[in-house]
Amino acid sequence: MEIAFTHHQSAHCETGVLSNLLSHHGLNISESMVFGIGAGLFFGYFPFIRLNNLPLTAFRIRTGGIMNRVVKRLGVTLTWEKFRKPENGMAALDRKLTEGVPVGCRTGAYWLSYFPRRYRFHFNMHNLVVFGKENDDYIISDPVFPEPVHCPHGDLMKARFAKGPMSPKGRMYYITHVPSEPDFKKAILQGIKEVCHTMLKAPGPFLGVKGIRFLSKRVEIWPKKMDAKKAALCLGQVIRMQEEIGTGGAGFRYIYAAFLQEAAVLLQDDFLRELSDRMTEIGDLWREFALIGSRICKNRTGESETYPAMSAILRDCADKEARLYQDLLERIV
């Protein structure tokens, strides 16, 4: 049994799953539009939160947030279920499939056997859509894969009931209502406003534009405060968060630029197109930062590729982002 479901590969599981599910229900929406309405763009540098014993940097909001905001802002109803017993969770999934409803599932990616072994890691917030079953195999639209994939019943069950931090507890979701004419304009403005507020006005020194400036100062002192190896590890951690293989390290700035471009068309506002171009240029700067950083980490540096040079790029990023969010906010209020 297979539901006619169109699979599109995407950059991220959360934005990709939602874009695919909404499109299935007749609401065509791109991944960048989901990212923008869901106010996914972010910056946070958290010296006190350690990942692999190194400070954590984030370029997008936490997983889960985008989905909640988008469905709320577009007036879509997404029904969630979670289960204590794996058998019940799988039976409920089968029932929905029999009804012809594609179902989103939150999973522990480590257990999904279609991932090549070397790419498997313990991450309990991976989203996918199940849209069919063939004998003992589920047919899955996993947005990070180019084509639909198959996964045996036992593996999907393990993935849905993976243990550990943020365990999914069999969480599944499906769309039960899509408005015939969602108010895109309002949703876009709400999304933009939220990003601008977070980036400009979030409290404390670690978030938004202030966080970028804070990181800029830290980058400059790392090589003075610690040995070369440790400083390179700190740097590598930042770059790993901004580089998803293939972006060249733009830290989600390009996807936001794509959103602004789409918004410019929908809102018939050329100034948003200009801001989209400026966001692309900011993405280029982040990329430059990542390039120098990657060379330092891998001992491939030239003379101008230093920590102070990286710190200066970050200051420039912070200044340019601050101006952009101010202009954006003035435009929409």
Add this chain to the structure above:
Amino acid sequence: MTLKAQLKKLIVEDLNLTDIRPEDIGDDDPLFGDKFGLDSIDAVELVFQLKAQFGVEIKNMKEGRSVLRSINSISAFIEKRRGA
């Protein structure tokens, strides 16, 4: 030198892979992962070098992930862009 040979040379030389020779890289081998030890930090350099040496730019994450998969996928991408 063929495009694929150029790409292999670029990967070995520009990413400083001291224990791998260009001819060790199969056209369809996955570049990222255990075999050659490339990681997301190398991807930054690779994206930069593809732009600097071949004039092709990757700005879309979805595209980037599939382009950088193997020598075959990178060369197909460059040829497509050149033909466009």
